[in-house]
Structures are given as C-alpha cells and as structure tokens.
Amino acid sequence: MLTALKGNILEALSPDILGVHPNSYLVLENGAVVGIYPDLPENMAEASVEDYGDALILQSFADMHLHGPQYEFMGTGMDKPLLQWLESYAFPTEERYADPAYARDHYRILAEDLIRNGTTRVAMFSSLHTDSTLILMEELEKAGVTGYVGKVNMDRNAPPYLCETTEESEQETLRWLEASKAFTLVKPILTPRFAPSCTERLLAFLGRLKAERDLPVQSHLSENLGEIALVGELFPDCRQYWEVYDKYGLFDGRTLMAHCVHSDERERAAMKLRGVHPVHCASSNNSLMSGISPVAQMLREGQSVCLGSDVSGGTTLSMLRTMANSICAAKDRGSMMQDTAQVISIEQAYYMATSAGQSFMGYKTGFTAGERLHAVVLDDTGLPKLPNITLRERLIRAVYRLDDRHIRAVYSEGVRRL
Ligand SMILES: [Zn+2]
Numbered sequence: 001m002l003t004a005l006k007g008n009i010l011e012a013l014s015p016d017i018l019g020v021h022p023n024s025y026l027v028l029e030n031g032a033v034v035g036i037y038p039d040l041p042e043n044m045a046e047a048s049v050e051d052y053g054d055a056l057i058l059q060s061f062a063d064m065h066l067h068g069p070q071y072e073f074m075g076t077g078m079d080k081p082l083l084q085w086l087e088s089y090a091f092p093t094e095e096r097y098a099d100p101a102y103a104r105d106h107y108r109i110l111a112e113d114l115i116r117n118g119t120t121r122v123a124m125f126s127s128l129h130t131d132s133t134l135i136l137m138e139e140l141e142k143a144g145v146t147g148y149v150g151k152v153n154m155d156r157n158a159p160p161y162l163c164e165t166t167e168e169s170e171q172e173t174l175r176w177l178e179a180s181k182a183f184t185l186v187k188p189i190l191t192p193r194f195a196p197s198c199t200e201r202l203l204a205f206l207g208r209l210k211a212e213r214d215l216p217v218q219s220h221l222s223e224n225l226g227e228i229a230l231v232g233e234l235f236p237d238c239r240q241y242w243e244v245y246d247k248y249g250l251f252d253g254r255t256l257m258a259h260c261v262h263s264d265e266r267e268r269a270a271m272k273l274r275g276v277h278p279v280h281c282a283s284s285n286n287s288l289m290s291g292i293s294p295v296a297q298m299l300r301e302g303q304s305v306c307l308g309s310d311v312s313g314g315t316t317l318s319m320l321r322t323m324a325n326s327i328c329a330a331k332d333r334g335s336m337m338q339d340t341a342q343v344i345s346i347e348q349a350y351y352m353a354t355s356a357g358q359s360f361m362g363y364k365t366g367f368t369a370g371e372r373l374h375a376v377v378l379d380d381t382g383l384p385k386l387p388n389i390t391l392r393e394r395l396i397r398a399v400y401r402l403d404d405r406h407i408r409a410v411y412s413e414g415v416r417r418l
Contacts, residue, residue, distance in 0.1 A: 002044055003028045005411075007052035007377065008391050009036055011059060011366035012351040015299055019366055020391050025049070026057060026367060026375070031414015033367050052377050055408060056391070056398060058350075059367065060374040061319035062121035062147070062357020063114070065218070065258040065279040065308025068136050069094045069103075069127045071110045074312040082224075082288050087159075090312070094127045095161050103132035104139070111143035117318050117404045118376035120412035121357050122147040123218050123256050123279075123308075125191055128154055128164055130176045137186040144412035146374075147361060150191025150218055151176045153206065157196045170205050177213070185413065187216075189256075194220040195244040196230050207249035216254040216360075219245065221278075222267065223259035224290040242267050242276075251276055256360065258308055259284075260298070261291040268294075272303055277360050279306045280352065282329035283322060284313030292333040295326065295352075296342045306356040307349075323349040323399045346396045372414035379408045 005026045011019035019036075027034040027044055040047060070090060077089045097103045114122065122140070126133035126149055133151040140149065151173060155166045164172065173190075180188040190206050192198045198206075210217055222228055222241050231241045238244045242263075245251040253275030260278040263271070271278060280295045298305050308314070309322050316322060326349050334342035355365035363371055380398045389397075398406075410418035 001030055002034075002047035004040065004044070004047045004049045005052060005057055005375065005377070006049050007055045007057040008394075009057045009367070010350075010391060010395055012347070012355040013366045015348045015351045016345075018347045018350065018392060018395070022391060026373070028373055028414060032372050033369050035369055036367060050409075052408065054381050056378040056380060056394060058376050058378060058395075059354040059358070060118050060120040060376040060410060060412065061353050062306065062361075063119045063309050063317075063319055063322070064123045064256055064277070064306035064357045064360065065281055066122065066311040066314070066317075067125045068107060068110060068149070069097045070312035071113075071317070072106050074317070075315050078287055078315060085288075091159050091162055097127040097129050097132045100131045100135055103129070103135045107132075107136045107139040111139040111145055113317055114140075114145050115143050115410055115412070115417050116407065118378075118407050118410050119317070119319055120145055120374045120410065120417070121361060122149075123189060123357070123360070124149045125193070125218070126151055128152045128162060128169070128172075130172045130179075133176055134179050137180065137183050141183050141186045144415065144417035146185040146413060147357075148187050148189035148216060148218070150189040153190075153192045153202055154197040155199050155202050158193075166199055166202050169202055173206070173209070177209075190215050190217045190250070192217075192219050192250070194227070195241065196227065196234055200248075203244070203248040203250065211249055216256070217245075217250045218256040219250070219258070221245070221257035221260050222262040223285075224288070225262060228262060240267055240270075242270050246270070246274070256306065258310065259290065259293065261285055261293045263294075268298060268301060268303065272301055275304070277304045277306055277356070279308040280326060281308040281310035281314055282325040283315050284310035286325070286329065287315055288313050292329050292336070294333070294342070296330055296344050299344065299348055304356055304359065305352050306360060307352045318403055319353045320399050320402055323353050326352065327399075346392065346399065349399065350395065373411045374413070375411045376407055377409040378402055379406050382406075
C-alpha cells in the first residue's frame with residue numbers, strides 16, 4: 001500500500017549536510033521509504049496523502065544514553081552534589097525495580113513519554129534486575145520504541161542492595177540474553193555499568209560473550225576526574241581508562257561510550273581507530289558538574305558522536321532540548337577557551353540526535369529508501385511568521401522553542417504511533 005507524508009522534510013545526511021525538501025512528499029510503501037519527491041510522481045498518484053501543511057517533518061530521535069529506572073525522579077534533588085544525589089535518589093530508586101509490578105507501571109510511562117517526545121530509538125540502561133529488564137524491553141516494544149536495552153552488571157563498588165556476586169551477574173546475564181530472544185524491535189546490549197563497578201573476572205566474561213555472540217556494548221567513559229582516578233587505582237596495568245574496556249574486548253565499532261568529557265587526544269584517537277561511538281550528554285554533564293565535552297573537536301576528528309539525554313543525571317527526556325543543550329554547552333566551552341572552533345552547528349546537532357544513532361544500529365543516514373519510516377512531525381506554525389525565514393533557520397528555532405506539545409505525529413517502523 002502506498003502512502004505519503006506531505007510537508008517540509010529535513011534529513012540529516014551527514015554531520016555537515018542537511019537535506020532540505022520544501023513542501024515535498026515522503027512516499028512509503030507498506031511503511032518503508034520509497035523516496036522524497038517535490039511532486040507526487042504519476043505512478044504513485046494513488047498514494048493516500050497525510051498532508052501536514054507547513055509543518056516540519058524530521059527524522060525521529062535516537063536517545064543513545066539514558067537510565068530507565070531513573071526517569072521517575074528526573075529533576076529531583078538537582079541541588080545536591082553527585083554523591084548525595086546518588087545516595088538519596090539514584091540508588092534507592094533503582095532498588096525498587098527488584099519488584100516487577102513496580103517496574104511495569106513505571107516503564108510503561110517511560111515508553112509512552114519517549115514516543116510523545118518523538119524518540120523512537122534508544123540505547124538504555126536498565127537496572128541489574130533481569131525480570132524488570134525484560135519488562136522494560138516489552139513495554140518499549142509495545143509502545144513502538146526500538147533499539148537496545150541492557151541489564152546492568154555490577155559486582156563491586158555498589159551499595160550492598162545493588163550488588164551481585166560475580167556468579168549471579170554471569171548467570172543472570174545468560175538468562176536475560178536467552179529470554180531477550182522473544183523481542184524483535186528491542187535487542188540486548190551488554191552493559192557493565194562502568195569499569196569500577198565490575199571485577200576483572202566479570203569484564204572478561206562479558207568480553208567473551210560479546211565475541212561469541214557478536215553483541216553490542218554500552219558503558220561510561222571519562223565522565224569525571226574522580227572516576228578516572230578511581231579507574232587508575234583499580235586497574236593499575238591500564239595507562240588510560242579506555243584501555244580497561246579494550247583489554248577485555250569491549251571497545252570496538254559496536255560500543256557506545258557515554259560522556260567522554262575528559263577524553264584527551266590519545267583516548268579520542270583510540271576511539272576513532274576502533275570505531276567506538278561516544279555519546280554526548282550535555283544536560284547531565286552540567287547537572288553533575290562533570291565538565292564540558294570537546295564535542296566539536298570529536299566531530300572534527302571524524303568520530304561518530306551520538307546524543308544522550310542521560311536521564312536522570314540529565315533533566316529532560318526531550319531530544320529537542322538535548323540538542324539545544326548540546327549547542328549551549330559547546331558555546332560555554334568556546335567561551336571558556338575563547339575559541340569559536342568549539343561551537344557546533346544545527347546540522348551537527350541534528351545529525352547527532354538522529355542519524356548517528358541510526359548508523360550505530362546498522363541503518364543508513366537520513367530517510368533511506370527501503371528502510372521503515374522513523375519520523376516526527378513538528379508543528380512550528382504557531383511561531384511568528386518571519387519574512388524570508390529558511391527551513392534551516394526554522395529547524396534551529398524549533399530546537400530551541402518547541403517541545404512535546406508541538407509534536408503532531410510520530411512514526412516508528414513505518415507505523416504511526418502518535
Ligand atoms: Zn549514565
């Protein structure tokens with residue numbers, strides 16, 4: 001069946017190239033993209049057209065780093081320093097996800113809110129609880145959110161109520177991987193919480209699993225200076241933080257590394273060489289006073305940088321806000337260094353929020369023929385009608401001024417979900 005969306009179509013073809021199609025048709029066959037046309041071709045004349053008028057049709061968003069159990073207290077305790085915040089909110093909340101019924105209620109809300117915000121692709125941390133992790137995968141798939149979810153591994157340096165023995169962690173990971181086969185749109189991703197929370201035996205186990213089953217990996221890297229010092233103490237044979245993951249085979253083209261705020265030239269070169277994807281989380285870096293990531297530098301070096309909301313170190317689920325925060329953070333870094341080369345463009349922000357995540361998941365960039373539609377329709381027509389405003393300018397303005405209330409439709413896997 002042929003269908004088409006009509007409106008102003010914007011696609012992130014590369015970090016520097018914005019595909020702009022004013023007042024055009026995005027034609028689909030059974031939910032898969034056929035192409036973008038200024039006029040409906042004659043042989044497609046029977047397509048049923050959803051006309052969005054002057055609205056913006058964007059790729060939907062890929063949030064490549066967030067913590068599912070933390071969503072419920074997002075924004076709470078933001079006046080506390082990191083350790084107090086973890087002890088008062090993050091850890092006690094995560095413990096409640098030992099209860100599958102509790103997890104079900106909260107994960108259903110998260111899944112619906114993701115779709116409401118136009119996020120159809122994620123890479124998400126669950127907690128260490130296997131059954132609740134499976135419930136998270138189920139609720140995401142039901143709502144139309146695709147991507148990856150990880151059962152967290154932690155067998156040291158965690159509060160006693162959130163710490164597994166190494167054997168438990170290994171066995172539960174295997175049980176979770178087996179049960180994950182039930183899902184088609186949400187896949188498992190190995191998730192050592194971060195190097196300090198895993199023993200070398202557990203990291204070695206995860207590295208073997210990754211190699212045997214060709215699994216992706218997500219973790220944290222060089223988020224703050226205290227953490228980097230701790231890694232140095234726990235892994236004295238590794239010269240730099242990344243070498244811990246690398247030593248255990250957890251650092252390659254199928255790896256997401258959140259933050260990379262303090263990754264120096266050597267660490268960035270290692271990521272580039274191995275094809276690791278850094279995930280920039282500007283809101284969280286600000287809230288937890290981690291520092292400001294050299295994101296413009298990473299993009300210049302050709303790294304495939306993605307964006308993450310990092311809920312709930314980050315304080316918004318909206319990827320529009322996350323893009324704006326990234327642009328602001330890059331300017332703050334530019335101000336501090338008195339260096340305009342630290343600034344990022346709207347093309348780069350939009351690419352990081354969409355196509356970068358898509359490509360981690362094995363898809364091409366932009367709206368590619370043959371791939372099932374992931375799109376969001378943003379209605380900016382209530383904003384002032386400026387003379388001669390371009391679609392590129394409307395995109396920047398939309399990123400800064402619009403939120404979920406302006407989202408008219410969301411498509412995931414070719415199906416309208418909102
Ligand atoms: Zn995180």
